[in-house]
Amino acid sequence: MSQSKKIIILGGGFGGIYTALELERRFRAEESVEITLVNQDNFLLFTPMLHEIAASDLDPTDIVNPIHKLLKKTKFFCGSVDAVDIAKKTVTVSHGAEYHSHVLSYDQLVLALGSVTHFFGLPGLAENALTMKSLGDAMHLRNQMISMLEEADFECCKSLRGKLLTFVVAGGGFAGVETVAAINDFLRGVLPFYSNLKPSDLRVILAHSGEVVLPELDSTLGRYAGTLLQERGVEIKFKSKVTSFENHSVTFSDGSACEACTVVWTAGNAPNPLLQQIQCDKDRGRIAVDENLAVRGAPGVWALGDCATIPDGNGGCYPPTAQHSIREAVTLAHNIAADMRGEKPRPFRFRTLGQLASLGHRSGVAQIFGFRFSGFWAWWLWRTVYLMKLPRFEKRFRVALNWTLDVLFAKDNVQLPVTRASVLRVPMSIKHAQGDAVS
Ligand SMILES: Cc1cc2nc3c(=O)[nH]c(=O)nc-3n(C[C@H](O)[C@H](O)[C@H](O)COP(=O)(O)OP(=O)(O)OC[C@H]3O[C@@H](n4cnc5c(N)ncnc54)[C@H](O)[C@@H]3O)c2cc1C
Incomplete structure (x- = not known):
């Protein structure tokens, strides 16, 4: 083996974690190989189930796995990557309450x-819209829906009910469709607990730029999904995009507008802005790699x-999905080991x-090995496949248990506040305090 011994992985999502797992397997017996993973959160988020957190089907910790429990040999650095210097072969990371830096x-x-998430500079969206990418995003959306219901339920807010109870989701791809289906189920499921609200007060809108939702799938499945959502009360604006969201007013590219307090934006992604300062080949802002996943002109990157x-x-490039990241990780780890041992790399195929x-509602759509499924069996496949893919038995067990309990109980509409309880900051005499306590 060559002298190369320190491997640093930046990012603890599917790509980073599965690379670390595969490297651990390949270098299990080699003490001299040091693997370090840097990530800003200390967990791996299982994004395919994120909408279930927003819709209160699962608890927030069900779909995240602590990195410390996943990785055995890898050193984990919980912090932020600030800079990458390819010429000097260093990475600057910061962590702690004072964000002090380390150069690795x-x-x-x-x-x-x-x-x-990318908002394309559209007015008011970056400031006012919610997103669906992190665990915090899903909890935020759940809290927002419940806050709107609580406020709208009061008679004094009767005139505001229209905008309080209008929920717009921008983007008819996977994330948008799963989110709109989940929040529509949640809102309609908990509505009976709010005595002053009725189903006709609710407006759930999906704005999609194409003629059929889920353009990644065969159009028959997209049409099925669209019709099903409409039957359940979701209003779909086809061939229309959200163009602004300011002062509780949403405008659409078809010229229409509505009042709403909640817009969830799932209609755009951009490469991580940190990549801009890394000196290497890029393709539309992403790192351009060869078929071995090596960065061109930067040995060891x-x-x-x-x-x-x-x-x-075939002249194209692989789509950005967890499914692909996990497989890429195996090839990448193989190629790092090959590079260190002076062997030939293998291309990712x-x-x-x-x-x-x-x-939602025990229905779904699926396209697997060219076969198309819709309805209950697609939903059953979705649950089975993703339950098996969720890392660690403990989490799979918790999710399976929660899904089972879901059959018996109504959706939970408690908010998940992260604010601290109020405290008394000025000194108070003991007598006064005791008097208060018994009065
Ligand atoms: C709502 C939603 C649903 C999805 N559903 C599916 C699905 O059903 N099936 C599927 O195959 N794919 C799905 N995807 C796509 C899938 O999640 C991504 O393709 C996959 O996560 C990409 O993996 P990654 O490792 O490249 O990036 P990520 O998983 O995004 O990981 C990047 C990591 O880097 C960390 N990071 C970023 N910047 C810094 C920094 N400066 N310092 C430290 N850490 C940093 C982030 O915190 C993150 O942990 C979904 C995505 C979303 C948002």
Whole structure:
């Protein structure tokens, strides 16, 4: 083996974690190989189930796995990546309450920093819209829906009910459709607990730029999904995009507008902005890698997942999905080991297995190995496949248990506040305090 021994992985999503797991397997017996993973959160988020947190089907901790429990040999650095210097082979990371920095040197570097939400500079969206990318986003959306219901239920807010109870989701791809289906189910499921509100007060809108939702799937499945959502009360604005969201007013590209307090934006992604300052080949802002997942002109630097453009061998590139990131990670780890041992790398080749979307109410759509499913069986497949994919038995057990309990109980409409309880900051005499306590 060459002298290369320090491997640093930036990003603890699907790409980063699965690369670390595979490297651990390959270098299990080699003490001299040091693997470090840097991520800003100390957990791996299982994004395919994120909408179930927003819709109160699962508890927030059900779909996240602590990195410390996932990785055995890898050192975990919980902090933020601030800079990458490819010429000097260093990475600057910061952490702690005061954000102090460390400069880490590497022999092999893996870039797995994912993507961020992109609002295309549309007025008011970055400031006012909610997003659906992180665990915090899903909890925020759940809290927002419940706050709106609580406020609208009061008679004094009768005149505001229209905008309080209008929920707009922008984007008819997987994330948008699963989110709108989940929040529509949640809102209609808990509405009977609010005595002054009736189903006709609710307005759930999906804005989609195309003629059929879920354009990633066969159009028959997209049409099925669209019709099902409409039957359940979702208003779909086809061939229309959200163009602004300011002062509780949403405008659409078809010229229409509505009042709403809640817009969930799932209609755009951009490469992680940190990539801009990394000196290497890019393709529309993403790291351009060759078919071995190596960054061109930067020996020992690799990239995968949503932050990379990976050629698929047919003139295109692989889509940014967890399904692909996990497989890319295995090839990437193989190629790092090959590089360190002076062996030949192998190209990444993978045929998409299929895609599934949950539409709530025990229904879904799925396209697997060219076969199309819709309705109950697609929903059952969605649950089975993703339950098996969720890392660690403990989490799978918790999710299965919660799904089972879901059959017996109504959706939970408690808010998940993260504010601290009020405290008394000025000194108070003991007598006064005791008097208060018994009065
Ligand atoms: C709502 C939703 C649903 C989805 N559903 C599916 C699905 O059903 N099936 C599927 O295949 N795919 C799905 N995806 C896509 C899938 O989640 C992504 O393709 C996948 O997560 C990409 O993996 P990654 O490792 O490249 O990036 P990510 O998983 O985004 O990981 C990047 C990591 O880098 C960290 N990071 C970023 N910047 C820094 C920094 N400066 N310092 C430290 N850490 C940093 C982030 O915190 C994150 O942990 C879904 C995505 C979303 C948002």
